[in-house]
Amino acid sequence: MAHSFTxxxxxxxxxxxxIPREEGKVSMYTCxxxxxxxxxxxxxxxxxxQDVLIKGLEYAGYDVKRVMNITDVGHLxxxxxxxxxxxxxxxxxxxxxxxxxAKFYTDAFFTDFDAVGNKRPDVIEPATNCIPEFIxxxxxxxxxDYAYVAGGNVYFDTSKLKDYYVFxxxxxxxxLQVGVRDDVEEDVNKRNKTDxxxxxxxxxxxxQALKWESPWGVGYPGWHIECSCISMKHLGEFIDIHxxxxxxxxxxxxxxxxxxxxxxxxxxxxxxxxxxxxxxRAGKMSKSKGAVLxxxxxxxxxxxxxxxxxxxxxxxxxxxxxxxxxxxxSTAVAFDKLIKRIAELKNEGNxxxxxxxxxxxxxxxxxxxxxxxxxxxxxxxxxxxxDTNDATKLAIIESFDRVLSLDLIGHAKNMKxxxxxxxxxxxxxxxxxxxxxxxxxKAKELAASRKIDARKIRxxxxxxxxxxxxxxxxxxRDKEHVTMTNEQIRASEEAWMKDHDKLPxxxxxxxxxxxxxxxxxxxxxxxxxxxxxxxxxxxxxxVLKYRGSKxxxxxxxxxxxxxxxxxxxxxxxxxxxxxxxxxxGWVNCSKIVILSxxxxxxxxxxxxxxxxxxxxxxxxxxxxxxxxxxxSSRDGAVIVK
Numbered sequence: 050m051a052h053s054f055t056x057x058x059x060x061x062x063x064x065x066x067x068i069p070r071e072e073g074k075v076s077m078y079t080c081x082x083x084x085x086x087x088x089x090x091x092x093x094x095x096x097x098x099q100d101v102l103i104k105g106l107e108y109a110g111y112d113v114k115r116v117m118n119i120t121d122v123g124h125l126x127x128x129x130x131x132x133x134x135x136x137x138x139x140x141x142x143x144x145x146x147x148x149x150x151a152k153f154y155t156d157a158f159f160t161d162f163d164a165v166g167n168k169r170p171d172v173i174e175p176a177t178n179c180i181p182e183f184i185x186x187x188x189x190x191x192x193x194d195y196a197y198v199a200g201g202n203v204y205f206d207t208s209k210l211k212d213y214y215v216f217x218x219x220x221x222x223x224x225l226q227v228g229v230r231d232d233v234e235e236d237v238n239k240r241n242k243t244d245x246x247x248x249x250x251x252x253x254x255x256x257q258a259l260k261w262e263s264p265w266g267v268g269y270p271g272w273h274i275e276c277s278c279i280s281m282k283h284l285g286e287f288i289d290i291h292x293x294x295x296x297x298x299x300x301x302x303x304x305x306x307x308x309x310x311x312x313x314x315x316x317x318x319x320x321x322x323x324x325x326x327x328x329x330r331a332g333k334m335s336k337s338k339g340a341v342l343x344x345x346x347x348x349x350x351x352x353x354x355x356x357x358x359x360x361x362x363x364x365x366x367x368x369x370x371x372x373x374x375x376x377x378x379s380t381a382v383a384f385d386k387l388i389k390r391i392a393e394l395k396n397e398g399n400x401x402x403x404x405x406x407x408x409x410x411x412x413x414x415x416x417x418x419x420x421x422x423x424x425x426x427x428x429x430x431x432x433x434x435x436d437t438n439d440a441t442k443l444a445i446i447e448s449f450d451r452v453l454s455l456d457l458i459g460h461a462k463n464m465k466x467x468x469x470x471x472x473x474x475x476x477x478x479x480x481x482x483x484x485x486x487x488x489x490x491k492a493k494e495l496a497a498s499r500k501i502d503a504r505k506i507r508x509x510x511x512x513x514x515x516x517x518x519x520x521x522x523x524x525x526r527d528k529e530h531v532t533m534t535n536e537q538i539r540a541s542e543e544a545w546m547k548d549h550d551k552l553p554x555x556x557x558x559x560x561x562x563x564x565x566x567x568x569x570x571x572x573x574x575x576x577x578x579x580x581x582x583x584x585x586x587x588x589x590x591x592v593l594k595y596r597g598s599k600x601x602x603x604x605x606x607x608x609x610x611x612x613x614x615x616x617x618x619x620x621x622x623x624x625x626x627x628x629x630x631x632x633x634g635w636v637n638c639s640k641i642v643i644l645s646x647x648x649x650x651x652x653x654x655x656x657x658x659x660x661x662x663x664x665x666x667x668x669x670x671x672x673x674x675x676x677x678x679x680x681s682s683r684d685g686a687v688i689v690k
Contacts, residue, residue: 052109054417056102059216059298059321064419067106067320069289075106075113078280078295078318080301083120084154085139087341090357090372091334093161093312095294097244097358098324098366098420100167100222102292104452116283117170121177122149122259123249124272132623137258147258151175157605161344165453166356175269180261182278183270186312187247187263196313200238201250203265205308207243215306216298216321235455245304246271273304277312286313290320293627304489322633324366330373347377350658351520351619351648356381362422362453384455387430391446392461394439401441408432408445414451425453463575468621513570513589518651520563563622567635568610576604589607619650627657642666 054067069075079099082088092254103113110272124133129170139150155175163169188204190196195209207213250268251260260267280288293302304322309317327334334342344354408428415424432445450457557591577591578584580599592602613629615622635641640662645651658662 052413052417054106054109056320056419058320060319062216065320067290069111070287071499073110073112075111075290076284077103077113077115077290077292078276078284078288079115079291080156080297081117081119081173082154083124083135084151084158085124085135086154087343087345088158088161089334089341089343090293090347092346093165093357094327094361094370095165095324096133096162097165099292099322099367100454101362101416101420101452102290102322103168105420108413108452109417114172114284115170116172116174116280118276118279118407119151119155119173120272120275121147121155121175123176123270123275140258151177157343157345161354164344164348165358166355166456167438168454174283175569176275176279179275179278180270182282183248183274184261184263184505186267186278186308188269189312190247193311195308196247198265199238199240202216202238202246202268203248204239204244205304205311206245207245207680208241208308209311210307213243213307214299214303216303229597235398243300246274246302247274247308257357273301274308276301277309277317281309281313281645286315286317288318290322291318292468293324295323295325318581325369328369330371334372349648350646351383351650352377353384354462356384359384359455361457364428365423366420374472382648388457388460388464390433390526391443392464394443396440396443397438397609398438400444401437404435404441405444405448408435408446409596412449412452422453422537423454423664425449447553494585501635514567514635514638514641515570516565516567516641516654517644518563518565518654520561520647520650559664561620562614562616564612564614565610565626565654566610567629567633568607569635569638572607572609574606574608575602575667576606577601580604590658619653622650623653623657628658642662 055064056067058064058065062648068255078354079096082092103115122134122136136150139154140147143150145153159169160417187196190205191198191203192362194206196203196205198204200480230467232535247263248263248268248270250263260269280291291305298321306317311653333462344357347357348354355375357380360377361370363380408431412425412426412429415421415428418424429446429449432442435442446457566595573589574586575589575592576584576586577595577600595601611629611633613622613626615625629635643651647665652665
């Protein structure tokens with residue numbers, strides 16, 4: 050007998066006990082992506098919460114079969130069946146074919162989907178695979194007088210329904226009836242304003258790339274019909290749960306119910322699960338705003354994708370969630386602390402089954418009670434504090450992670466391995482340096498120090514350490530495979546993304562190579578030209594000396610620089626870097642300037658220096674890319690123009 054499970058059913062507008070049609074088994078359908086562009090982190094939040102729903106149901110004892118579509122045709126720029134096909138627009142934007150666009154963005158979607166710990170659906174079906182099924186459903190709807198042909202297109206007739214607005218309250222119905230689609234172009238072929246397209250013909254877009262023969266002319270399916278047909282193809286005439294984001298409710302899911310139940314002649318889906326928006330300070334995240342913030346971009350910036358999942362799990366799926374890098378940084382710190390606590394556990398002794406069951410019951414109560422993920426994480430912390438042995442705690446963590454999917458044990462193992470490679474004395478120095486800087490901040494000494502006395506400018510500007518840092522992903526070749534070509538490396542990377550668990554270890558060996566180039570102001574040689582044409586060379590103090598005079602700097606040369614590179618964890622790079630800094634006496638410089646792309650692991654370098662004047666400068670490219678964010682930064686970042 051499965052554990053009782055409740056969640057908010059959008060159709061009934063209340064939290065309900067979930068009762069599947071077949072005991073112990075769940076059939077679930079998920080609206081997949083329209084693959085014309087990258088999926089932003091708001092889209093991925095929706096899939097994270099759906100993943101928790103699936104794994105929560107499995108934790109409760111249910112067997113879940115999940116089907117997801119891939120929309121590669123038929124989704125117009127307006128959900129109200131107006132505007133240009135999104136796939137065609139994407140192809141024009143990137144000068145590729147529609148199918149090339151679909152392949153590229155499908156792969157990109159699942160790269161990010163997998164990175165945040167999601168389990169892939171049992172069935173993934175592109176819309177273009179199911180054209181015969183779409184045509185058949187349209188034919189049946191016409192036969193049943195639920196659809197009509199006008200202007201070459203086939204429309205669903207919403208006036209035939211007793212209740213079209215199945216998700217809405219009476220007040221919402223009234224509002225929708227007054228204002229529905231008034232902001233979009235009017236389709237004169239429609240009998241009713243709320244009617245929607247089942248099949249478009251060439252009368253809609255003459256340049257449509259993907260078109261098929263049909264009884265109504267050459268054309269392509271509407272967006273809404275694909276989910277109905279694909280779910281029926283793989284799950285039959287009934288499904289238990291239908292998932293999506295809140296922006297899918299109207300008109301997409303409303304239209305799905307209308308056409309599905311008219312076609313079948315009975316109720317189609319009883320439970321509807323919707324996740325709320327992810328917002329930033331400017332409002333709901335959207336692809337239409339320009340730059341798309343993806344999970345892959347977060348990863349490039351140095352964030353673990355599972356930190357983003359941890360961030361999402363600390364909020365309820367029905368509440369809007371506001372994203373900022375400041376909050377994500379705080380989440381990363383909390384996640385690191387959690388992993389450190391787990392890493393300190395020793396797998397010794399026997400598991401106390403009674404304690405394990407007690408915490409599993411508490412965790413199940415949280416997850417099965419409308420997916421209270423924040424409470425589930427609280428139960429995790431309670432378990433770590435519990436008066437029981439480490440073996441029991443590790444068993445609890447492993448059990449909970451079946452749902453949380455944060456790879457807690459794996460992260461703890463990696464942290465242990467990284468710590469074993471660090472010199473204890475160096476680590477102690479680093480931690481002390483960080484603590485000293487933290488205390489300085491707390492005492493507001495850091496802010497005060499930035500008010501530099503003019504009399505000290507000359508001394509400070511002649512005692513500056515410049516650091517430029519960056520990282521790049523590299524493929525690590527072992528002795529057996531040093532002869533791999535670049536083409537073979539790319540092929541191995543593609544294979545790894547698809548099925549990394551079944552590949553040899555060498556094909557999964559990808560890591561970030563971290564680098565830093567350092568030089569001191571005294572190592573810069575400047576070349577000067579006097580008004581009479583004579584030239585001479587000097588140091589930076591001479592630049593200061595001749596400021597305001599007719600003597601000018603014509604060139605400069607860095608005579609000495611130090612480079613350090615490391616492939617591995619950012620913590621290890623920092624320790625090696627500090628060792629070099631200690632050896633060269635850099636920690637005593639009056640000012641330290643760090644030029645970077647703003648990645649979190651680079652920002653941490655400044656914490657290695659217990660000094661008062663550490664300045665982070667965002668390089669020009671990334672400054673332009675992130676101007677808005679860094680202009681309002683609170684950590685002293687400087688924008689280069």
